[in-house]
Amino acid sequence: MPGMEPLQSSRKPAPAPAAGPSSPTALRLVLGAQLRRMRSEAGITPDDAAARIRCSTAKISRMETGHSPCKERDAVDLLALYGVTDPDRATEFVELVRVAGQRGWWRSYADVLPDWFEPLVGLEEAAASIRTYEGHYIPGLLQTADYAYAVVRSGHAIEPEETTRRRVELRLKRQELLHRRDAPKLWVLLDEAVLMRPTGGARVMREQLAHLLQMTELPNVIVQVAPFEVTAHTSPGNGITYLRFAMSGLPDVAYIEHLTNATSVNKPESTDEYRWILDSLSAQSPSPVESRHLLGQALRRYT
Numbered sequence: 001m002p003g004m005e006p007l008q009s010s011r012k013p014a015p016a017p018a019a020g021p022s023s024p025t026a027l028r029l030v031l032g033a034q035l036r037r038m039r040s041e042a043g044i045t046p047d048d049a050a051a052r053i054r055c056s057t058a059k060i061s062r063m064e065t066g067h068s069p070c071k072e073r074d075a076v077d078l079l080a081l082y083g084v085t086d087p088d089r090a091t092e093f094v095e096l097v098r099v100a101g102q103r104g105w106w107r108s109y110a111d112v113l114p115d116w117f118e119p120l121v122g123l124e125e126a127a128a129s130i131r132t133y134e135g136h137y138i139p140g141l142l143q144t145a146d147y148a149y150a151v152v153r154s155g156h157a158i159e160p161e162e163t164t165r166r167r168v169e170l171r172l173k174r175q176e177l178l179h180r181r182d183a184p185k186l187w188v189l190l191d192e193a194v195l196m197r198p199t200g201g202a203r204v205m206r207e208q209l210a211h212l213l214q215m216t217e218l219p220n221v222i223v224q225v226a227p228f229e230v231t232a233h234t235s236p237g238n239g240i241t242y243l244r245f246a247m248s249g250l251p252d253v254a255y256i257e258h259l260t261n262a263t264s265v266n267k268p269e270s271t272d273e274y275r276w277i278l279d280s281l282s283a284q285s286p287s288p289v290e291s292r293h294l295l296g297q298a299l300r301r302y303t
Helices: 024-042 046-052 057-064 072-081 087-100 105-109 118-124 145-155 161-179 192-196 202-215 228-234 268-284 288-301
Strands: 127-134 185-191 221-226 240-245 253-257 262-265
Touching (some): 024 057, 024 072, 024 118, 046 057, 046 072, 072 087, 105 161, 118 127, 118 161, 118 240, 118 262, 127 268, 145 161, 145 202, 185 192, 185 268, 192 221, 192 228, 192 288, 202 221, 202 288, 221 228, 221 268, 221 288, 228 268, 240 268, 253 268, 262 268
Parallel strands (some): 127 185, 185 221
Antiparallel strands (some): 127 240, 240 253
């Protein structure tokens, strides 16, 4: 896959992407990187930038890493401080800041959306490709409603039924991106153990595997089954989601799942390692066509 294009000069903020979804989460990352570069090239310290917009240095850091939105008024003041004098470019940058500050659809599920998981949902909306390894369950983007319910209840057994319903609803809502006209390419690596684990019982697994086979018929969905003899030597132990974007200035992002949270990395020296793991697993696993046969065999075990 082609590498990401470099950011434009700090004195001329990059224009809006010509195509592709403008996820507020993704835009914040792009704008934050541009703010950091403009500040650095202007020779301005984080303390000076913070003083200019009357905030803490920690807030400048959160804005530059995309973890906090930048207010339009603050963007105007920072552009002036950084020497951006072109009015058209400044206006365009501030407009992007406005869009980045909007609420994504997922914010309506804030009551069941953990803070550590929200960035991943937002970045999925802007991704050109999503690669994922899962060693415990079918990935959320390919789960049926009943399978998702069983997975959610396994981790939240005593929560109210309405909360579980909301979690499942959010998971199904995320899946809509796979059917967009500009849908991302989804490449899934499933540990063979996932197929052997009867999550939700035989009926739920039967319907889930049938759905998984149906989804592999989509041109943008690839599924490979990683056999035990492969994952015994190469498995990372935790789930990995690796996102790549068509949006200029947005680096690859790798999410590594843990029991109750996730870690995200976007520095090349870190993402390269996770991409290598996924490449290695893929190269050692049966092809997508062969994996469909393995999925069919697993389905017959539950019928």
